[in-house]
Every structure is written in structure tokens, then in C-alpha cells.
Amino acid sequence: MTSTLSHIAERYVQLVLAIGQHDASYVDAYYGPPQWQDDAASAKPSLQQIGDELAATLARLASVEVSADQETRLRATNLRIQLLAMQAKVAMLEGMKLPFDEESTRLYDAVSPHHARAWYEAIVAQVAHLLPGEGPASTRLQQFRQQFVIPPARLQAVMQAAIEAGRERTLQHIDLPPEENFVLEFVTDKPWSGYNWYKGNYQSVIQINTDLPIYIDRAVDLGCHEAYPGHHVYNVLLERDLVRGKGWMEYCVYPLYSPQSLIAEGTANYGIELSFTDEERLAFEQQVLFPLAGLDPALAPRYLAVNRLLARLAYADNDIARQYLDGSLSRGEALEWLVNVRLYPAEKAAQRLQFYDAMGAYVINYNLGQDMARAWVERQGATRAQHWAAFRELMSSPRTPTALLA
Structure with missing residues (x-):
């Protein structure tokens, strides 16, 4: 089945809920289908499995044909940036230690200025x-x-x-x-x-x-x-x-x-x-x-x-x-x-x-x-x-x- 942004979005939500099984503070709010939450709790995939699925989802997103209107392009970009941040978070949960500025870049898409x-x-x-x-x-x-x-x-x-x-x-x-x-x-x-x-x-x-x-x-x-x-x-x-x-x-x-x-x-x-x-x-x-x-x-x-x-x-x-x-x-x-x-x-x-x-x-x-x-x-x-x-x-x-x- 050809992926669409809607398919990617649903998988994104499910992967966020999966990460939440490994870090109780990760999911700040959820009001989607209760079944997805139940599925995440029962399946509880490993961090390695979540990481593999994130990579596959990013690859599917890259193959999606995005229409030229600005809103759709912004949506696709936002999904990609959020998925990349999820990859970083999974790596951190697996034990990777990032310097502060790299962590802020990968999780929050920004770096703070430095002052003495x-x-x-x-x-x-x-x-x-x-x-x-x-x-x-x-x-x-x-x-x-x-x-x-x-x-x-x-x-x-x-x-x-x-x-x-x-x-x-x-x-x-x-x-x-x-x-x-x-x-x-x-x-x-x-x-x-x-x-x-x-x-x-x-x-x-x-x-x-x-x-x-x-x-x-x-x-x-x-x-x-x-x-x-x-x-x-x-x-x-x-x-x-x-x-x-x-x-x-x-x-x-x-x-x-x-x-x-x-x-x-x-x-x-x-x-x-x-x-x-x-x-x-x-x-x-x-x-x-x-x-x-x-x-x-x-x-x-x-x-x-x-x-x-x-x-x-x-x-x-x-x-x-x-x-x-x-x-x-x-x-x-x-x-x-x-x-x-x-x-x-x-x-x-x-x-x-x-x-x-x-x-x-x-x-x-x-x-x-x-x-x-x-x-x-x-x-x-x-x-x-x-x-x-x-x-x-x-x-x-x-x-x-x-x-x-x-």
C-alpha cells in the first residue's frame, strides 16, 4: 500500500505511544483512539524495534509525494522533524549521552546562544x-x-x-x-x-x-x-x-x-x-x-x-x-x-x-x-x-x- 501523510501520521502517533512505554514522562498529552494506547501497552516493543520502525517510517515519509501548497509541505516537514527527534530520544534512552547543544538541536530543533x-x-x-x-x-x-x-x-x-x-x-x-x-x-x-x-x-x-x-x-x-x-x-x-x-x-x-x-x-x-x-x-x-x-x-x-x-x-x-x-x-x-x-x-x-x-x-x-x-x-x-x-x-x-x- 502506498504511504500517505495520513498513514505516516498514524504510525507516528503509535510510535510516540511506544516510546512512552519506556519513559513515563514522554507522552505529555494523548486524546486519540484508546485502542492505540492499549496496543502500545500490550506490545511494548523494545527500543531497538522502535528505532528500526522510526527509520522505516522516515524512509516512507521521504517517498511520499507532497502537494505544493504551503500547509501540506509544512505538515510533512513537521512530521520529519518530530520523527528525527524521536530517533534521538530513543538513542538517549538506550544510553547515548549528548552534549547540551547537540541534545537541544536534535530534540528541539534549536540552539541557545552562549553568554559569559x-x-x-x-x-x-x-x-x-x-x-x-x-x-x-x-x-x-x-x-x-x-x-x-x-x-x-x-x-x-x-x-x-x-x-x-x-x-x-x-x-x-x-x-x-x-x-x-x-x-x-x-x-x-x-x-x-x-x-x-x-x-x-x-x-x-x-x-x-x-x-x-x-x-x-x-x-x-x-x-x-x-x-x-x-x-x-x-x-x-x-x-x-x-x-x-x-x-x-x-x-x-x-x-x-x-x-x-x-x-x-x-x-x-x-x-x-x-x-x-x-x-x-x-x-x-x-x-x-x-x-x-x-x-x-x-x-x-x-x-x-x-x-x-x-x-x-x-x-x-x-x-x-x-x-x-x-x-x-x-x-x-x-x-x-x-x-x-x-x-x-x-x-x-x-x-x-x-x-x-x-x-x-x-x-x-x-x-x-x-x-x-x-x-x-x-x-x-x-x-x-x-x-x-x-x-x-x-x-x-x-x-x-x-x-x-x-
């Missing part, structure tokens, strides 16, 4: 200037931030308000199914601060980790990233527009360690700034979130100024993870970088190392993904309405990270 410590220290000096006092910048920052912790008893109300504000802004630009919804849960003992578990049928479970203090700025960040217009909207659009609308079954499964994650995390982070300009965010936090949290709204402008600077340290996460995982920084040295360069409190630094150990090069998807999504969206037009339209297109089209550079 001095580059970040110049930003740290600016943070210190905003926070005069005794001791290192990291200590002064943690003392300053204690004023902005959301009391646990108020966390539910603050998070619900932040998510609803993101939803209102999203619905002004993106039409969503009337039945879409989410459940908000608070959890502990996780290496991440927030997570969206998409369940299909336009439903999500959004979890917020309360192991560490949650600062007031994280309400908007997490609300937009995990819900609207981030992961929840992304998955709803994929299900409605691609799986149900076009019958593209490859999108009924989400392999976490794949190029799709750079698009998902990048759009989720870019969606924060798309939803709120700095001025809109300051007004919303001062007028709504600070009072809900019982915090002093007069402190909000200075806090925003500090957070603008801290955002410029984001790539330190990538550089610390790369050096730590490649072996040029010891655990103790990585913790020191996280505290004095990334300006995390000691407990957050320890949690971050736990994330690097568990997720490897995945960390690049947040900041590099955000920058790549922003650059692509803003090349599509100059107005905010055009940016929203391009953002929606990006979230519901089969673009790869490399395609964002074109």
Missing part, C-alpha cells in the same frame, strides 16, 4: 543599583521580594483573577469552543512551578506548585502561560483545528521531548507580553491582584522595574544548565551561579538543578522559544491586532522551530 558570566554580571550590577543596601545583590533581592509573596490563603483568588484576565484578553482575538474549560489544582513536590495537563475534549488540568513562595508577578505569568493564551489555548486550537478540523492525527499526541515543545513553551511565554503591555500589567496588578493578595499597591512600579531587569537574566538558565550537564560546572558551582548570577534564592536554585537533571536541554524552550515566537509573530505585521492574528496562526499550524527563522 561577565555578560550577566553587568545586569546583576544594575539590579544591585535598584536595590541599595548591604550584602550581595542576591540577598538584597530576596529581602526585597519578601514584600510580594502571595499569602497561601489568598492564592486561589489571585490565580483565578489572573487566569480570568488572560482569558478575557484572549477571547477578544481568538475564538474558542464554548465548552472549553480547566480545573485549577495546587500541588507540591514537583521540579516545576506550573504545569498544564491537557485531557482532550477542550479540557485541561492546571497545576501550580506551592513548594516555594509564589510572588505576585507569577500570577499573571502562570495564568497566561498555563491557561490563556498559553498551553490550554494551544492545545484547544490543535484539537479543534487540526485533529477534528483536518483529521491530522499526529496532533492527538504531544511528545514532550520534541520540537513541538519549543513552539508550545515559546508561544506560552510570548503570550504573557502579548496579553499585557507593561503599562496594562502594572495597572491590573495594582488595581486587582495586589489588593486581592493583601499587598501594598504602591510598591508595584518599583517591583515591575526590578522584574524587567531580572527578565534579561533568563538565558543564564540555559548557560548554567549547559555547563552543569556538560560537566564543566560541579553541582556546587552550578548552585553558586544560580544564586549569584541568576539571582534565585537558595531553595529555588536547588529546585532548578532538579529540573535540569530531569529535563536536560528542555530549559531552552522557554526563553529561546519566546524570543523565536516573538520575532516570527512581529515579522508578520506591525499592529497588536496583526500580532494576535499571527500568534493564533502559529499555535494552530505545523511550523517547526527552524521555520520560525524564515
Whole structure:
């Protein structure tokens, strides 16, 4: 039988589910035929068998005649890139150790820029200037931030308000199914601060980790990233527009360690700034979130100024993870970088190392993904309405990270 993209897509889904039998974290979401999931669990092919089938599927894909329209070509390219990332993941599960940049290239189709410590220290000096006092910048920052912790008893109300504000802004630009919804849960003992578990049928479970203090700025960040217009909207659009609308079954499964994650995390982070300009965010936090949290709204402008600077340290996460995982920084040295360069409190630094150990090069998807999504969206037009339209297109089209550079 001659292969078509539809046949390739079905085999792709089945192979993702097969890899998931060897790594419980690999399949982040699945809402396809239950029989395929059952078949993967009962057959449980070996990694060698999965690798052989991936090679055969890639060969079949190369022989498929693809029509000239852009959407079909993008779909075929996306399937190829995802399958290649699956080959890399299988090799890693078999014991292959990749350098950080090679891992990010093969799993996420992108490489993060490198910056020396001095580059970040110049930003740290600016943070210190905003926070005069005794001791290192990291200590002064943690003392300053204690004023902005959301009391646990108020966390539910603050998070619900932040998510609803993101939803209102999203619905002004993106039409969503009337039945879409989410459940908000608070959890502990996780290496991440927030997570969206998409369940299909336009439903999500959004979890917020309360192991560490949650600062007031994280309400908007997490609300937009995990819900609207981030992961929840992304998955709803994929299900409605691609799986149900076009019958593209490859999108009924989400392999976490794949190029799709750079698009998902990048759009989720870019969606924060798309939803709120700095001025809109300051007004919303001062007028709504600070009072809900019982915090002093007069402190909000200075806090925003500090957070603008801290955002410029984001790539330190990538550089610390790369050096730590490649072996040029010891655990103790990585913790020191996280505290004095990334300006995390000691407990957050320890949690971050736990994330690097568990997720490897995945960390690049947040900041590099955000920058790549922003650059692509803003090349599509100059107005905010055009940016929203391009953002929606990006979230519901089969673009790869490399395609964002074109």
C-alpha cells in the first residue's frame, strides 16, 4: 500500500505511544483512539524495534509525494522533524549521552546562544543599583521580594483573577469552543512551578506548585502561560483545528521531548507580553491582584522595574544548565551561579538543578522559544491586532522551530 501523510501520521502517533512505554514522562498529552494506547501497552516493543520502525517510517515519509501548497509541505516537514527527534530520544534512552547543544538541536530543533558570566554580571550590577543596601545583590533581592509573596490563603483568588484576565484578553482575538474549560489544582513536590495537563475534549488540568513562595508577578505569568493564551489555548486550537478540523492525527499526541515543545513553551511565554503591555500589567496588578493578595499597591512600579531587569537574566538558565550537564560546572558551582548570577534564592536554585537533571536541554524552550515566537509573530505585521492574528496562526499550524527563522 502506498504511504500517505495520513498513514505516516498514524504510525507516528503509535510510535510516540511506544516510546512512552519506556519513559513515563514522554507522552505529555494523548486524546486519540484508546485502542492505540492499549496496543502500545500490550506490545511494548523494545527500543531497538522502535528505532528500526522510526527509520522505516522516515524512509516512507521521504517517498511520499507532497502537494505544493504551503500547509501540506509544512505538515510533512513537521512530521520529519518530530520523527528525527524521536530517533534521538530513543538513542538517549538506550544510553547515548549528548552534549547540551547537540541534545537541544536534535530534540528541539534549536540552539541557545552562549553568554559569559561577565555578560550577566553587568545586569546583576544594575539590579544591585535598584536595590541599595548591604550584602550581595542576591540577598538584597530576596529581602526585597519578601514584600510580594502571595499569602497561601489568598492564592486561589489571585490565580483565578489572573487566569480570568488572560482569558478575557484572549477571547477578544481568538475564538474558542464554548465548552472549553480547566480545573485549577495546587500541588507540591514537583521540579516545576506550573504545569498544564491537557485531557482532550477542550479540557485541561492546571497545576501550580506551592513548594516555594509564589510572588505576585507569577500570577499573571502562570495564568497566561498555563491557561490563556498559553498551553490550554494551544492545545484547544490543535484539537479543534487540526485533529477534528483536518483529521491530522499526529496532533492527538504531544511528545514532550520534541520540537513541538519549543513552539508550545515559546508561544506560552510570548503570550504573557502579548496579553499585557507593561503599562496594562502594572495597572491590573495594582488595581486587582495586589489588593486581592493583601499587598501594598504602591510598591508595584518599583517591583515591575526590578522584574524587567531580572527578565534579561533568563538565558543564564540555559548557560548554567549547559555547563552543569556538560560537566564543566560541579553541582556546587552550578548552585553558586544560580544564586549569584541568576539571582534565585537558595531553595529555588536547588529546585532548578532538579529540573535540569530531569529535563536536560528542555530549559531552552522557554526563553529561546519566546524570543523565536516573538520575532516570527512581529515579522508578520506591525499592529497588536496583526500580532494576535499571527500568534493564533502559529499555535494552530505545523511550523517547526527552524521555520520560525524564515
